[in-house]
Amino acid sequence: MTIQVLALVGSLRSASVNGKLAEAAAALAPEGVEVTIYEGLADVPFYNEDLDVEGAVPAAAEALRDAAKAADALLLVTPEYNGTTPAVLNNAIDWLSRPYGAGAVKDLPAAVVSGSPSAYGAQWANADARKALGVAGAKVLEEASIAVGGRFQVFAETHPKDHEETAAELAGVLSALVGAVEPVNA
Numbered sequence: 476m477t478i479q480v481l482a483l484v485g486s487l488r489s490a491s492v493n494g495k496l497a498e499a500a501a502a503l504a505p506e507g508v509e510v511t512i513y514e515g516l517a518d519v520p521f522y523n524e525d526l527d528v529e530g531a532v533p534a535a536a537e538a539l540r541d542a543a544k545a546a547d548a549l550l551l552v553t554p555e556y557n558g559t560t561p562a563v564l565n566n567a568i569d570w571l572s573r574p575y576g577a578g579a580v581k582d583l584p585a586a587v588v589s590g591s592p593s594a595y596g597a598q599w600a601n602a603d604a605r606k607a608l609g610v611a612g613a614k615v616l617e618e619a620s621i622a623v624g625g626r627f628q629v630f631a632e633t634h635p636k637d638h639e640e641t642a643a644e645l646a647g648v649l650s651a652l653v654g655a656v657e658p659v660n661a
């Protein structure tokens with residue numbers, strides 16, 4: 476069985492360093508683990524209870540929910556915007572949190588990787604993403620979540636997957652996620 480990890484990236488720009496961190500996680504996934512970067516976040520409308528009607532949920536939101544339901548674990552990879560998680564990611568969490576108590580992330584192991592040019596590595600965004608995921612019902616791996624700071628200049632030359640320290644950290648995150656996935660036939 477392949478363990479499916481769904482990666483949601485909080486930056487939509489094509490040259491996103493957080494996007495590269497997600498690519499690195501995908502490249503470093505061990506045998507038996509597949510990391511898929513979700514490509515449709517920009518198309519998901521702002522959460523609105525008027526739109527969240529059974530049988531009539533907007534296709535882009537439904538597709539996001541389906542992707543999370545099909546996944547064994549969730550990896551959020553996020554920059555920090557104005558001291559918190561970017562709206563695109565909060566919006567995704569909102570859609571994944573409903574119906575209340577039975578959202579698509581309920582009981583899903585989840586870890587957060589955050590990255591910013593500063594030494595803090597977007598740690599406020601990281602903490603806020605963990606908090607929101609936890610409220611949404613995910614099984615948040617607090618200790619396994621990492622903040623990647625002060626390396627963006629290095630990543631301009633070296634892809635994070637080829638950067639030893641970052642690769643080791645990402646491997647640790649993946650390993651913790653895999654360890655938190657319940658065996659199907661336990």
Ligand SMILES: Cc1cc2nc3c(=O)[nH]c(=O)nc-3n(C[C@H](O)[C@H](O)[C@H](O)COP(=O)(O)O)c2cc1C
Nearest residue numbers: 486488491492493494554555556557558591592593
């Ligand atoms: C709207 C906006 C707000 C930002 N606020 C912060 C911030 O609060 N803290 C921080 O470390 N960087 C902040 N930045 C800088 C981002 O860390 C930087 O743009 C980073 O490269 C974004 O990640 P990305 O490369 O994955 O797009 C902000 C950038 C934008 C566009």
